Each structure stands twice: as structure tokens, then as C-alpha cells.
Amino acid sequence: MEVKFQEATVNLATGGVKVDTAQPPVLLVHGAGMDRTVWSQQTRYLAHHGFAPMALDLPGHGKSGGELLSTISEMADWVADLIHELDTGPVRLVGHSMGSLISLEVAARHPDVAERLILMGAAAAMPVHPELLGAAERNEILAPQLMTAWAHGTRAHVAGNPTPGLWMRSGCQALLERAADGVIYNDLAACNSYEAGDIAGRIACPITVVVGSEDKMTPPKATAQLVAGFQEVDLRHLEGVGHMMMIEAPDQIREIMLSALQ
């Protein structure tokens, strides 16, 4: 669905059904350079299992208009304002990678709009390899290639897509290639400069964190540093899975989401 917000069009995938306002709203936030379709294995399922999923395209991403936002804080404020605009009440917020940082900041800065967090590929800091940042700044295809190479576990580089006929590696690279010039760099720079500080002390809502054992972008060690600050976290491990866990292990992620969102 498309909504007009702050003089721009915002696009949200709802699983192919009209949003049911009687169901608990779930807002899904994508990672750097990506869009709503990273949740394609989850949104339609959630829509038919008692939730009202809305996988958004951040400003300047996917089918959303608007100007790019250059810091995680700005993105978080924009998401919070959007939730108010949608008038859904507090949402269950699901974030991946950069989307997990945005979700953390939404919960910290705007506790009234987030009643639960599910984070995937999350860390307290996301330093970006300088050569990746440089390639992204120059809009070189090397940036999508490096992100794709590092974002998948060993298995995903060979096979294993449960959707017949889809090839994960090119799927990720093509998605990133479709981003307009400047989008990947904007997002990576935002991640690179983000400092969580005492984020755990600023978040009160329940939190679930999913970590892939082969995640090279936000390695388990980095996720552990984030999790260590929280007194209570629902931590889920996925063996043999990389950073793109929603696509690499869609069945497991659906199960985790369904149980954590209840």
C-alpha cells in the first residue's frame, strides 16, 4: 500500500492483503541499500496468521519517494512519525541489519510506538570495511558484490533456497544494484557512524534477537556485545546461517517471528 507522508509517497508491502486494523500491527524495517522485498518470505505468511504486517520502503528506497535520511537517529524519528501517521497504535517492530539499529533507536527514543522488538543481524556498532564504503561512495558494482558475498553463509553460496528456482546470491546482488546512486553509501555511512551507547538502558520493551552463526556482517560476537547490555533478551541462534537470515532460513524465521510476536 502507498501512503502520503511528509509530502512523499511511502510504500509498504502488506502480504497482498488489505491491512486488517483489528490485527496486531507489525512494522518490518529493511537493511542498508535494500527494500521491503527482503521480507517477502514472511509478510504474506504473517498476514494470514493473525497479524497486520507492513514491510516498509525507507525514504529513497524501493518504491518510496522522499529524501534519503543520513543518520540512524533521523531514520528512527521518521519511522516513529510514520507510525503515528498510520494511526496503528504501538507496533511490533522487526528490523534487519541497519533496520535493527533503526528499531533499537525507535524503541529508545519513542517508547510509545514500539511494544516489542525482533532484531536480526543486530549489533551495538556496525563498522563498515573502508573499501566497501569507498566502493559504495563511488557507486561501483563492487559494493553490491561485497555486501552479497559477506551477507550469506557458506551454504547459501551454493544452494538451499527453499523457493524453487530462486538463486540467493544474485537475488541479493540484483536488489542492491537496483538501489539508486548514493543510497548504499548513505546507508552504510549511517551504520558506520552509529554509536549505540547505553541503548539497553533506554529500552523497556521485550526484545528478541536472532543471530546467524555464519553472519560476517554482524558476527555473533558483535551481537553478543549488544545483547550483554540487556537484562532480559530472547536470544535465538541459527546454525549455518548468515546475515540474510530471512531469506537463507525463511522457515525458521517465520517460526521465530510467529512465536515472538504472539
Added chain:
Amino acid sequence: MVEPDYLKFDTLSLHAGQEPDPTTGSRGVPIYQTTSYSFVDTEQAAGLFNLEQPGHIYSRISNPTVAVLEERLAALEGGVGAVCTASGMAAFHLACATIMSAGNHVVASRNIYGGSHNMLNLTMPRFGITTTFVDPRDHDAWRSAITPDTRVLFAETLGNPGIEVLNVPVVAEIAHEHGLPLMLDATFTTPYLMKPIELGADIVMHSVTKFLGGHGIALGGVVIDGGRFDWAASDKFPTLSQPYDGYHGISFVEEYGHQALSMRARAEGLRDFGAAMSPANAFHLLQGVETLPLRMKRHVENTTTVIDFLEANDAVSWVSHPSVSSHPDHELAKELLPKGAGAILSFGIIGGREAGRRFIENVQLASHVANVGDAKTLVIHPASTTHQQLSAEDLAAAGVGEDLIRLSVGLEDPEDIIADLARALRASQKG
């Protein structure tokens, strides 16, 4: 400098799309010779039918053995997904039917396989889809043939039978300037010699029967989705960008974005048209794909040797192959096909139609068949076989003269291929 640690082409040819079978540990790809798949429960069944979760329902729509081949071919081409079909022609039809409807229009190269020409020229008009054929080298003709109803530009990476090299980047740019996708039949090149998606193509199709299989024992086709074309940038592609009642109002672009074509082609096209690849054929074709890099290298080497022989033979009036310096696309081939311009060539035989007939009847090692891309050397006289449905005018436009012999160079010892051709050429001149 840091580089992506992607698995390389030769490795993907052997491994992409397959893990050892989780139940039996089978290292080879098992043949899942089954029509249907048991559901866990009614909820899972409903989820599969409603595209809420992935999995197999019925082998007309997907099959685990076929899925390995699909994933492997998508990997080799650099596509986001692939849908295998019963034949190359079924793949061509599936791609057309997925993105077009009655009232739409195609701009196509006139130098394409006779079967593809027939489908566009004779069959599709019955369903309201028309085609304008153009000289693939005439870029202005591509531009000027585009109308408001045009939905796709179509050509072969190497034309048939003149082996014209398509300037893929230029024709892709023309297509994209008009908000249209470029669809290419890359059967003659295979992803070993050219990766059209990297050059700008949006949809790639193959007759997998040919070089990809290589053995000439199984039919198959594939549509590969490049994933880079924006189907929602205009209102030209409602089958992908608008809600579809066939799955309760789903919009494939909205839900699957860059994989919309793959998803719709399977969910609608295989479901409704049913031109599915059999699991046994997928298994056979996978055996071929495993050795694709090795075979294509040898095909190209043998072709070079055969061309040298033909050019020096008194019974041959001309040889057409992009590796020959006199070929109009020689320089373009060096740029777009650095590993070689394939193993299919045509040559003119002195003495015309009758000499051609005597040549065909006197080859012994080479096989006279309506096929190309086999491990074995194949010959044919297109004017009387593959292109025989074409009118004299269309034949001339397609560059098919009565003296033309098409040769698909195989993997035999090149000395044996040449000995066979030399014997048949001598016989052809004894009229």
C-alpha cells in the same frame, strides 16, 4: 584490493543448487520421480497454495530435481531465478505469456530460429500479440519499430543461421530508453561464452537441450530472470505490477520485487500452461551442465580448427563465423565473446542445392539431424529443414541461401571431423 569471494563458474557448474540429499546423503542429484508431495497438515497445504511459504505441491509447478537445475542455471547466468520448461520453445512461450497480453507487440530480430519466428509471426497473432522483425545489426530499425504497444525486444545472442553477434549493450540501452526489457535466446553461447544479464539483458532463455545438456538425449528449456528490470516503472506490465486474482489479489512486484517475473512465471505460467520439465530430463541435463566449461572450451577449439580447414577447401565458397575476420561482427565478437563465438557456423558449398544434398548424404561421422549443440558433430541444410516453413522472401531476409550448410562442431578428435568433411566435400563436387 578486497574482492567478493564468490564461487567461480566451474565450481557453480558442478555444485550450484544442490546439497547432499538430507535424508540419504546422496551426493548425486536424486531423481524425484513423483507427481505430488505430502502435506504436513492442512495449514501447511493452505500456505503453499496461497504463496505464504515456499515448497513443492505438484511437479507441474515445481520439483526438487528440476529445482536444482533451475538454481544452477540461474547461478551460471547471474539471474535471480529460473523456471525450467519442457523445451526451449516452451520457455519462449512462457516468458512471452508472462509479460504480455492481447494487444501487445514485440520487436524481434529477423535472424532467429525458425520455430521462434513461426511462434511470433504465425501463432502469437492469433492471440493478439504481433511482431515487427528487424535486422539485428540495424539499431535505428530497433528504435523505429517500437510502438506504444511494444512490451519486449527479442533476439538471439548469436543469430541463426548467419551467426550474427547481437550488440547486447546497445540493444539493451535502446530497450531501456523505452522502458522495455530485452529478452535474449542465449542457446548458442551458453553462460560460459557470454553472460547477457551482465551486458544489460533482462530475460535470458535457453534451449537447454543444446550445449547446456550437450548429449542430445533430453529436451528442456529455461527462462532466467535477470532481476534488474523495473516492472513497476510504468503501467506496461500489469501482469507483474497489478493485483492478480489468481492468488487473492497479490501483486508480484509488490511482494517479490526483483523476483516478480520468476514468481509469476511459475505460479501462473507453469500452473496454467503446464509445460513443465520432467525430473528425469532435469537429471540428464544436469549431467551435461556439470561439464559445460570443459566442453565449451573444446567446442571452440575444434571450431577454430574446422574453420581453418573449410577456408582452405576448394569446394567451399564462403565460411560464416564471427571468428573469421571477414565476418561483419568480427570485432564485436572479440569484445563480447572473448572466450569464443561458439561452435555453430555456416558455409556455402560450390554447386548450390544439389551439391549441398550430396554433401549431407556423404558425411559419415557427422550426423544429419535437426539439432545443434550436441557433443557430436551435426550438419543440416536449413533451407529444406529448420527454415522450410519460411517463405522465399523470409528465407532471403534471414540470410538462408540454398547453398548454406549449417555445421555444429562437436567434441570428436578434430582430425576425424576434418577427414569426414573433406570426404563429403569431395563427393559433393562429383555431380
